[in-house]
Amino acid sequence: MASYDLVIIGSGPAGYVCAIRASQLGMKVAVVEKRATYGGTCLNIGCIPSKALLHASEMFEEAGHGLEKLGVKVGAPKLDLKAMMAHKDGTVKGNVDGVAFLFKKNKIDGVIGTGRIVAPGKVEVTPETGDKQVLEAKNIVIATGSDSTRLPGIDVDEKRIVTSTGALSLSKVPGKLLVIGAGVIGLELGSVWARLGAEVTVVEFLDRILPGMDGEVAKQFQRMLQKQGFTFKLGSKVTGVDATGKTLKVSVEPAKGGDAEQLDADVVLIAVGRVPYTEGLGLKEVGVELDERGRVKTDDHYKTTVDGIYAVGDVIVGPMLAHKGEEEGVAVAELLAGQAGHVNYNAIPGVVYTRPEVASVGKTEEELKEAGIAYVTGKFPFSANGRARAMNATDGFVKVLADAKTDRVLGAHIVGPVAGELIAELTVLIEFGGSAEDLARTCHAHPTLSEAVREAALAAGKRAIHI
Ligand code: FAD
Numbered sequence: 001m002a003s004y005d006l007v008i009i010g011s012g013p014a015g016y017v018c019a020i021r022a023s024q025l026g027m028k029v030a031v032v033e034k035r036a037t038y039g040g041t042c043l044n045i046g047c048i049p050s051k052a053l054l055h056a057s058e059m060f061e062e063a064g065h066g067l068e069k070l071g072v073k074v075g076a077p078k079l080d081l082k083a084m085m086a087h088k089d090g091t092v093k094g095n096v097d098g099v100a101f102l103f104k105k106n107k108i109d110g111v112i113g114t115g116r117i118v119a120p121g122k123v124e125v126t127p128e129t130g131d132k133q134v135l136e137a138k139n140i141v142i143a144t145g146s147d148s149t150r151l152p153g154i155d156v157d158e159k160r161i162v163t164s165t166g167a168l169s170l171s172k173v174p175g176k177l178l179v180i181g182a183g184v185i186g187l188e189l190g191s192v193w194a195r196l197g198a199e200v201t202v203v204e205f206l207d208r209i210l211p212g213m214d215g216e217v218a219k220q221f222q223r224m225l226q227k228q229g230f231t232f233k234l235g236s237k238v239t240g241v242d243a244t245g246k247t248l249k250v251s252v253e254p255a256k257g258g259d260a261e262q263l264d265a266d267v268v269l270i271a272v273g274r275v276p277y278t279e280g281l282g283l284k285e286v287g288v289e290l291d292e293r294g295r296v297k298t299d300d301h302y303k304t305t306v307d308g309i310y311a312v313g314d315v316i317v318g319p320m321l322a323h324k325g326e327e328e329g330v331a332v333a334e335l336l337a338g339q340a341g342h343v344n345y346n347a348i349p350g351v352v353y354t355r356p357e358v359a360s361v362g363k364t365e366e367e368l369k370e371a372g373i374a375y376v377t378g379k380f381p382f383s384a385n386g387r388a389r390a391m392n393a394t395d396g397f398v399k400v401l402a403d404a405k406t407d408r409v410l411g412a413h414i415v416g417p418v419a420g421e422l423i424a425e426l427t428v429l430i431e432f433g434g435s436a437e438d439l440a441r442t443c444h445a446h447p448t449l450s451e452a453v454r455e456a457a458l459a460a461g462k463r464a465i466h467i
């Protein structure tokens with residue numbers, strides 16, 4: 001029986017990063033993965049393919065509309081969807097091969113097959129073909145991730161009624177795409193297909209988009225998406241999809257009750273959240289408890305209810321984000337090596353990779369109000385930023401929220417060009433416990449978009465220069 005210091009089940013961002021860190025710290029490590037390639041949801045069917053399509057579709061749209069305003073005439077662009085999908089597939093391959101290379105480099109054993117914990121310290125691996133084997137481990141980390149939430153009574157075929165997985169591989173641009181859920185997946189993948197020519201309608205249960213993000217940002221962003229052609233049906237729910245005819249007939253009702261209407265669609269994308277994935281792991285039998293939402297229960301050090309079994313990533317509490325899982329993977333490896341692994345959950349950025357991007361870190365205004373924390377707000381619009389004007393990308397703003405007494409930055413929210421990159425400096429600031437004044441006094445290169453971030457910090461002290 002092969003014997004290891006650490007066996008990790010799942011090779012997504014939480015699992016593979018944990019494996020590399022544990023190996024760096026001297027542990028003998030195996031990673032069990034049931035998919036044929038490493039990298040989990042993120043690399044195979046999540047972050048990476050979606051960003052490849054977001055970028056490619058943005059270029060397509062830019063060629064059609066944006067470039068002319070800059071004096072670049074290229075004629076009407078032609079879509080080659082097959083080539084776009086090949087770009088996406090190539091991007092995925094490069095990334096998953098990269099993880100396999102990193103396993104080799106770090107002397108990590110990758111084992112393809114489905115893992116099941118048969119006892120503390122023992123993981124049985126069942127490959128699709130061939131013999132089962134049992135791996136012995138001093139410690140086990142569960143990093144099995146999550147799966148798309150389904151809606152009762154609506155059968156997914158991944159062709160016409162799809163989750164994000166099907167929406168990443170449609171064989172043609174749908175005339176009408178109906179998205180259920182105005183969260184991150186709905187808006188990102190809705191954007192991809194809208195740019196390629198689909199008419200996109202988003203049905204959202206709540207009366208706002210992007211729940212959890214700053215309300216003011218979400219409101220402005222919704223207007224921007226509407227300008228791009230999105231139709232939103234907020235405060236509404238889908239009660240059924242009739243797939244018997246050539247066109248899907250979608251029944252939509254007000255969330256609070258009322259008259260139903262029927263909408264036509266060529267494709268329906270279900271994007272109503274994700275659920276932790278623990279199927280077939282044998283958790284109940286070994287005594288690993290789940291919480292009320294099916295997540296593996298852990299203590300602050302990622303230990304489950306059973307000694308020697310830990311869990312990280314989407315399968316435990318917290319935002320379902322790749323970088324959150326990576327941080328936890330590193331932390332648990334360091335804890336197992338006797339070090340002080342730690343994750344600062346206050347400094348985990350969230351980014352929506354649309355155009356413009358939306359990015360956020362720390363507390364929202366709503367959260368600060370609810371907690372009764374007095375704060376000051378500094379805001380700066382991209383329309384007053386020289387670089388944004390030069391780029392013809394002036395939609396949006398930066399908002400910095402600082403403690404009214406201490407000036408410590410508690411949250412930051414951006415909607416605008418490359419918001420996902422700009423948020424990094426605010427994340428570092430929050431990680432270091434920095435103040436708005438610290439940021440305001442830091443010299444920023446001119447002309448850059450990051451000057452808008454600095455100006456928002458200046459505005460928090462009522463001394464912005466350019467507004
Ligand atoms: P996963 O990546 O889900 O990996 C778990 C792995 O475990 C899987 O490969 C699975 O096959 C394997 N597994 C499960 N059970 C077993 C078993 N019994 N035996 C062996 N293997 C098993 N997050 C971001 O931060 N940024 C983004 O831009 C982003 N975009 C996304 C876009 C889409 C369309 C989707 C669906 C998600 C996106 N996410 C994004 C979320 C991100 O993918 C997840 O947060 C991340 O993958 C979670 O990592 P994980 O390691 O916990 O789990």
Ligand code: NAI
Nearest residue numbers: 181182183184185186203204205271272273274320351352
């Ligand atoms: P989500 O939680 O972001 O959004 C789901 C939306 O669906 C919510 O607005 C919710 O109110 C709505 N909803 C729920 N039930 C509904 C119903 N029956 N009818 C209508 N609306 C309903 O979930 P999403 O978009 O599926 O993404 C899943 C996870 O993947 C997220 O947690 C996200 O963190 C992660 N992800 C992250 C990305 C990023 O970081 N850029 C990109 C894509 C996904």
